[in-house]
Amino acid sequence: MADGVVERLLAEHAPGALVDDAVKRLLRRCALRTLSEVHAINACHERGEYQLSPCADPALDIPLGPVPNFPSPTPSVQAPEVSARPEKPVKLLSEAYADYERFMMSGLAEGGRWRNQTQRQNAMTIRLFTELVGDRPIHTYKKGDAKSFKAALQLLPAMHGRSPQWRMSTSEAVERVKALMAAGQALPNCLSVKTIKRHMSALSGLYAWLDENADEYGFEGDNPVQGHTYGKSKTKRGMWDSSDLQELFATPIWTGCDPSRRAKPGAAIIFSAYYWFPLIATYHGLRQEEIAQLRAVDIQQEDGVWIMNIHDERDNKVKNEAAERHVPIHKKLIDLGFLEYVAAFRAKSDDHLWPTLKRSGPDGKYAHYYTQRFTSYCRQTKMYDPTRPFHAMRASFRTFLEETEAKSAHISKLIGHSLNGTLRREVVSHWVV
The missing domain is CATH 1.10.20 (Histone, subunit A)
Known part of the structure; x- marks a missing residue:
């Protein structure tokens, strides 16, 4: 015992x-x-x-004897306690987007920092999505949610939030359009296919980023925004054909205007941004902001050919890397005195060719104010067409060149890529506008 x-x-x-x-x-x-x-x-x-x-x-x-000293027991080796890996807090879509936006605005993204316009457009997408579908944890959205969002965008008036008639919540605007459809009444112009694609692409970009950062956000699964079809856009941007341009250049800015009101005929021809912008766009196919950023130093001569240097140096900005190029100056502009106009700015400390234009608007663009003034001028001279904005002159330029013997590769380089001297001279020799 x-x-x-x-x-x-x-x-x-x-x-x-x-x-x-x-x-x-x-x-x-x-x-x-x-x-x-x-x-x-x-x-x-x-x-x-x-x-x-x-x-x-x-x-x-009776005493038992001295108390023995027991050896210390060998400590038992126990497995260290492994604490459960703390789960990442599940974020709402709006919270995840805030992180995504900070990353894209930081300049760390591979494609470069978002511009202000891109930031605003993406933020608008998230606002519309959360209002129409709800602000939920990121992993709870399914393809059906994206499909419902796209269907709602197709019924969202283009003037929503801008016209007094459509100043209401997004969901209310969509429901009103549905009611008009049910009643067989005339429908407003709704978002274009291009705009809907942009919203869906912005949302898809967010989920692609969440997938790349799955360890932090815990998002796993398919991108719920991919795999949707859109059809073709019913609205197309117009162009300025030859007769339109002839009619435009026969208005007071180019034939003589009242200095205090340029849409009114008069005796003055004022060489300024209002005079040169449409001419440069028509004969060179430059984007509006590319024209607006021009400085005297950008008007250069290479191998005997005068060119416009489109670049992103100093505080200039271009749409993408391909937009950096040298565009030869058309003889028509030289005959009209463009080089003399530029020469007047070369000795100035600020050689910006359009001193009345300052960076303004949400994106800080030189062309922001001019865009409004050009639209106003077209209205006053009966030239306004909502499908034919200033930018349509760029499309017209390409169309005119395609009707000549100019090679397609040369045209593409002229409107988006740098050209070597030989190619520039070949394209100039075929210019017919």
Whole structure:
């Protein structure tokens, strides 16, 4: 019995301890003495003697000997506690987008920093999506949500939020258009296919970024915005054909105007941005902001050919890398005195060719104010066509060149890529506008 007690106590209180035989014998004696004491106490209790102490028995007072020093037990090796990996907090779509926007505006993205216009457009997409579908955790959206969003955009008036008639919430505007459809009434112009594609692309870009950062955001699965079809746009941007341009250049800015009101006929021809912008766009196919950024130093001569240097140096900005190019100046502009106009700015500390234009608008563009003035001028001279904005002159330029013997590759380089001297001269020789 004593052996069993000793083994059990060692296993419970000193697991792994190395105990020699002498120590075990002493432990057995202690166990026997303890058992004897327990039996003695129980016997006293059976006789009703509860005041007696077992130590009164002389046999129990015999000393057992020195108390042995037990070796320290070998510490048991326990596996370290592994705390559960803390789960990333699930973010709402609006919260995830805020992180995405900060990243894209930081300039760390491979495609470069977002411009202000891109930022505004993407923020508008998220606002529309959360209003129409709801602001939920990012992993809860399915393809059906994206499909519902696209269907709502197709019914959203183009003038929503801008016209007094459509100043209401997005969902209210969509429901009103549905009611008009049900009643068989005339419908407003709704968002174009191009605009809808832009919204869907912005949303898809967010989910592509979340997928790239899955470790942080925990998003797994297919992009819910991919795989949608859109059809063809019903509205097309018009162009300025030859008769339109002849009519435009027969208006007061180019034939003589009142200095205080340029849409009114008069005797003054004022050489300024209002005079040169349409001419440069028509004969060179430059984008509006590319024209607006021109400085005297950008008008250069290479191999005997005068060119406009379109670049992103200093504070200039271009649409993309392909937009950096040298564009030969058409003989028509030289005959009209463009080089003399430029020469007047070369000695100035600020050689910007359009001193009345300042960076303005949400994107800080030089052309912001001019765009408004050109539209106003077209209205006053009965030249306005909503499908034919200033930018349509660029499309007209390409169309005119395609009708000549100019090679398509040369045209593409002229409107978007740098040209070597030989190609520039070849294109210039075929220019017919």
